[in-house]
Amino acid sequence: MVVFSINGNWINNTVGPSNIIRNAYDRTSKYLEHNVDLKIITLDSYYNDTHVRGSEAPSIAVGSKFSDFKRKVKSFVSYKSKSSLLFSLITVLKKMIFPAFKLAYKMKRDKTLLKTHNIAVVHDCFTAYFLMKLHSKENSKSKFIFIYHNDGNLWSMLLESYPKLSIFKRYLDLIENSIIARCDAIILLSNSAKSRLEFIKGDAVNNKLKVIYNGIPDFTDKESTTNYDNDSVNIVCVGTLCHRKGQDRCLNLLSLLPFKMRGKIKLHFVGDGSFREDLKTQSLNLSLNEQVFFHGAKDDVYPYVAEADAYILLSRNEGLPLSIIEAMSLGLPILATKVGGVGELVIDGFNGFIYDDENRSDCLQRFLSLSEDDLNKMKLNSRAYFEANFTVDKMIDNECRLFKEVFSYDGRS
Template sequence: MNILLITVRADFGGGPRHVHQLIEELPSDFNIYVAFPQGKPYGNLWQEHPKIKKCINIPYRKFSIKYLFLLRRFIIENNISILHSHGNGAGLYSRILKIIVPQIKVVHTFHGITNNYSSYFISCIHKIIGRSLRYLTNKFILVSNGEFELGKSMRFLFTDKSVIIYNAIADEGLKFNRYDNKLVIISLSRFDFAKNMDMAYRIAKALRNNHEIEFVWVGDGEDFVRLKQKSVEEHVNINFIGFTEYPMSYLKNADLYLSTSRFEGLPYALIEAASVGLPIVATDVVGNNEVVLHDYNGLVFKTEQEAVDAIKKLSINADLLNRYSINSRELYLKTFTMEKMISSIVDTYVQVLNQ
């Protein structure tokens, strides 16, 4: 079976990471081809990856008629049977390719659906495109129940052609036991609009007089420098780590995970947090609320004050923190293992090919 994975991103993010997992973990009887932009980290990794039969470079987050027809030729020359697109930009390529190469089977994974647009005009354009492209899709993969419900309400998919397959990560063991008195609260994040690190900053600022609480932020992005400078000026206790290729070591040395995302598909960072046994405090949004079950392995919140109160509550209740920790690990093992995800995706490919 020849499968072409397509993504218009190869930088850090859930979509590219998911593509990398498929490249690494799909069984050897699948011939893997990949269309992707150049760049760090994944573009460089994929260029010479031993499991990739052949690759083609396409523009970063940009649609091009020229590359549409280069992809068409690539599909025909390599006898591709399934085109699996990841994210909105890749989904535009895959569904238009369905028109000009009608025999191709198209599987599309959204990796996050939003109804939070910057203007009414952009909202209308996105909805028109999304509702039109659904007719050119053989199978929709949703990474959470919430994403499925949102996609259904926005008419971006057909329910009888949809399957929910949770994101997953490999098991890297439990967090370390720490014996000092500090509560270390970690966030792994891009510093951008979607991740809403301004809210995380305001939560940290509200707790700055509690010297037993330390915030650790791992990641980079457009808001990183501004927020770091602001924390210095206002004496907010945040340790800005910046980008790292191995954030797991920071997760394992933390006590609690904080997410302030405005929207998600199904966030890898929260799955990682659950896998090492971290309790989680997170915004009550699509995706988050399927990794954080309220009062089971953490607490979800709608307002900044609710988040502040949740952290205060956990900072003085070691038994509750420990119960949430145990439950996080159990939820990961039950729901978010790599074996479960890969098995479901293989089943989906076989089903689509036999339609």
């Protein structure tokens, strides 16, 4: 059985779907154990000569004049994208729609490509839509699977980032409905997302939905060194510095702690984004500037997570965040908001604590109050829960089981 895994982005992009595809690419031998020949198709498949991969990109020192200028430009564009319809359209066209169309068009011109697969698994909505429109006649016997990398509301993250585009919601829904109608199956990343999509779409998604958790490789054998203060409680947050990821909530949470308890903590942000300067200002206004550290974007975040005492992510919107799964694989207690599929990653009091808007400092106080025995037990729980549910091999096993169901696989294909 030949399966195409398709994403209208670069394989080294930092977004969730690209991370999942990279993990699958590194484990194609595992798919072959299930008689599944997985082919990865991204923009790199056609434009790899013109794309600067992450490891080859010129490094820019955090704090350099060019870096600061670039960040100010990004901040301006981000602000205009939220406040200006024109900027929103230009940004989404450039980042999402044009790349998706380019990939679908290149695949269209590759005459033999679309006649050689049994199943196409598509990771982003615009690529899925263009593929259906451009390739409706090619290999009509092939099956089509779409993955919702979100909380079950396909456009929620897009419209949170670009609220002015809400005037196009009707047309976005038409795109989603056409994808659903063509799909033979839909993969969701959590039971929460499945319930939400069922509520939104009703009978249109009957018998098409399948929950498969994201899985990641095991990184516990890597070496790591950081400059963390070993006398402090080091809590780390990895991700783009933006409103959706909720780093501002982390700062507010820290400021609410009693002074003596607050003094124990060092909060580390790993990542960059348009909110960086706003967060620095907030940190200064809350008198937290000696406890909060901005490490910038890193090619390898492993050392910062591995050496931490806990992981925090207070997002306002999520699918099934890989950063939490990575922290669990390293046996870290998790402090998180119960959004999207996070409630299926973090069990309050078992492998972490859930942030509650009504009692905001409670999760952090409960963590800091743990005895050494209870803390060690929570770390073991976090690791064990990862091993039981979120390894890349478990994800592949579940995917291949679905592929066979969708294609009515009988061992002869």
